[in-house]
Amino acid sequence: MCGIFGVYNNNEAANLTYLGLYALQHRGQESAGIISSDGKKIFSKIGCGRVFDVFTKDKLNKLKGSCAIGHVRYSTTGESSLPNAQPFAINFSGGNLAIAHNGNICNAKLLRHRLEKEGSIFQTSSDSEVILHLIAKSKKKTLEEKIIDALTYLKGAYSLVFLTDTKLIAVRDPLGFRPLSIAKHANSYFISSESCAFDLIGAEYVRDVKPGEMIVMHDNKLHSTIFSENKKNAFCIFEFIYFARPDSKIFETSVYNVRKNLGRYLAKEKPTSSDIVISVPDSANVAAVGFSEESKIPYEIGFIRNHYIGRTFIEPRQEIRDFGVKIKYNPVGETLKGKAIVLVDDSIVRGTTSKKLIKMLRKTGVKKIHHRIGSPPIKCPCFYGIDTPKMSKLIAANKSVKEIKEFFGVDTLQYLSLEGLIKATGMKKENFCLACFTGVYPIK
Ligand code: AMP
Ligand code: SF4
Numbered sequence: 001m002c003g004i005f006g007v008y009n010n011n012e013a014a015n016l017t018y019l020g021l022y023a024l025q026h027r028g029q030e031s032a033g034i035i036s037s038d039g040k041k042i043f044s045k046i047g048c049g050r051v052f053d054v055f056t057k058d059k060l061n062k063l064k065g066s067c068a069i070g071h072v073r074y075s076t077t078g079e080s081s082l083p084n085a086q087p088f089a090i091n092f093s094g095g096n097l098a099i100a101h102n103g104n105i106c107n108a109k110l111l112r113h114r115l116e117k118e119g120s121i122f123q124t125s126s127d128s129e130v131i132l133h134l135i136a137k138s139k140k141k142t143l144e145e146k147i148i149d150a151l152t153y154l155k156g157a158y159s160l161v162f163l164t165d166t167k168l169i170a171v172r173d174p175l176g177f178r179p180l181s182i183a184k185h186a187n188s189y190f191i192s193s194e195s196c197a198f199d200l201i202g203a204e205y206v207r208d209v210k211p212g213e214m215i216v217m218h219d220n221k222l223h224s225t226i227f228s229e230n231k232k233n234a235f236c237i238f239e240f241i242y243f244a245r246p247d248s249k250i251f252e253t254s255v256y257n258v259r260k261n262l263g264r265y266l267a268k269e270k271p272t273s274s275d276i277v278i279s280v281p282d283s284a285n286v287a288a289v290g291f292s293e294e295s296k297i298p299y300e301i302g303f304i305r306n307h308y309i310g311r312t313f314i315e316p317r318q319e320i321r322d323f324g325v326k327i328k329y330n331p332v333g334e335t336l337k338g339k340a341i342v343l344v345d346d347s348i349v350r351g352t353t354s355k356k357l358i359k360m361l362r363k364t365g366v367k368k369i370h371h372r373i374g375s376p377p378i379k380c381p382c383f384y385g386i387d388t389p390k391m392s393k394l395i396a397a398n399k400s401v402k403e404i405k406e407f408f409g410v411d412t413l414q415y416l417s418l419e420g421l422i423k424a425t426g427m428k429k430e431n432f433c434l435a436c437f438t439g440v441y442p443i444k
Helices: 013-023 057-061 108-117 129-137 143-151 196-201 237-243 255-269 285-295 318-328 352-364 401-408 418-425
Strands: 002-008 031-037 042-048 067-073 088-092 095-105 156-163 168-172 181-185 188-192 204-208 213-218 221-226 276-279 303-305 329-331 340-345 368-373 412-415
Touching: 002 013, 002 095, 002 156, 002 168, 013 031, 013 057, 013 067, 013 188, 013 196, 031 095, 031 156, 042 095, 067 095, 067 156, 088 129, 095 108, 095 129, 108 129, 129 143, 143 168, 143 213, 168 188, 181 196, 188 196, 237 255, 237 418, 255 285, 255 368, 255 418, 276 285, 285 340, 318 352, 329 352, 340 352, 352 368, 352 401, 401 412
Parallel strands: 276 340, 340 368, 368 412
Antiparallel strands: 002 067, 002 188, 031 042, 031 067, 088 095, 095 156, 156 168, 168 213, 181 188, 181 204, 213 221, 303 329
C-alpha cells in the first residue's frame, strides 16, 4: 500500500513531486520521500510521517534538478521504520540509481537469501531493496538491460519508478497488479499511481503504463519496451473497491463510476425497504449514493468522520486501530433516531469497524439496521501489496454470513456477489486478481 510519483524534465520537479505525493497521501502515511537529480548529482529528503510532516519549503528548495521521484509508504513487508522509507538510492558502477516501489515481491525472501549468500549487504528489511541488488549485480551492458534482467527474477506485484542522473524509468509488472499512469504537460512527463495527482498539478493523462512494459524517459522522449507479453492481467480489484481515490482513473476506468455501480448492483441484488441509506465515510460514500439512486431510498449523512486522524489500519498496531474507530466516526443523532437504515460499507475485513459502528448506531436509537457490503466476503489474505491480516483474523474466513450478522447484531447483512462486483467494473473477469475473495492466487 504505497503511492509513487515521478517528474521528468521540469524545473519544478521536486515541488510537483511534493504535490503529487500530497494527492496520493491516502495510499500510505507512514513515510514520505523525494529524490531529485540535476543531471550530475542526486538530492534526497525522506522522513517518517505524512508529506506535510516531512517537507518544508526550505527542504524542497534543496532538492535540485529537473527530474524527481517520490514515494508515500504504508508497509506490507518490512517494518515501519526510517531505513525502510523510500525512495532508495544507490551509487554503483552504472552511476546513481533511485527506486520507488508500489506492490509486493512474493519471492523477495528467497532472492535476498541467495543475494546475501553471494555477498550482498542489505541496508533495509524491505522487499524493494532486492530489486536494486539484482540490477547492480546484472552482467548486462546498459542500465535498461540490467533492469529487465533483474525483473526476470521477480515474482509478484510491482509498479516502479527509477531515477538515474539523466533518465526517468517506469515499469509495471507483467500482470499489472498495481495501477501506474503517464501524463504530459508542455515538455514534461509525469508518472503516478493514480490520475488524481495529475489533476492537482494540471498535467494531462496520456495512458497507463502497460503490464509488462518499461518506459524510459530520456532526451525529451518516451521509449517503450515490452519486457513480458501476457494474455492475462491481474489488476487488483480492491483498488476499485476501497484503495484508490474515487476521482482517479485507474486501469483506464473511472473509480467513481465503478464505485457507484457497486452500490447500484448491491441494491439490485439485495434490496430492502428502509427510511434512509447511510455510508461508512469516506470509502463507502460513492457506493451508498449508487445504492440510494437504484433503491430510491434517500441518502443521508449518518456519520461525521474526523479527518484529522489516519484511516483505520494505516497505523499498524492493533491497540491504536481500536482506538481509531472510536475517535474517527461520530453518528448524527438527528438523522438516525427512530429510523430504519441501510448501512453501506465498501468491505468487511476483521469486522472491527462494523461491530463498533453498529453499537454506536444502536445507542443513537436507530430502529432497524440493514447492513450492505459493496464487495463479496474477504476470505483470503493479500500477498500483492494490500494490507490484509492473516486468515485467522479475517471474519468471513471464520464465520458464515449468518454468524457475522448475529455477531454484529444487525437486522440483515448482505454482501455483493462476485458476479455483481465484476459487472460493476464493466471489464472482463480475466483482467482481475480476485484472490482475496476466491483464494485463486495469480502468482504462487
Ligand atoms: P475491519 O474493521 O477490519 O472490518 O475494516 C473494514 C473497514 O476498513 C472498512 O470500512 C473499509 O473501508 C476499510 N478497509 C478495507 N480494507 C482496508 C485495508 N486494506 N486497509 C485499511 N482499511 C481498509
Ligand atoms: Fe487486490 Fe485482493 Fe488480489 Fe490483493 S488479493 S491484489 S487485495 S484483489
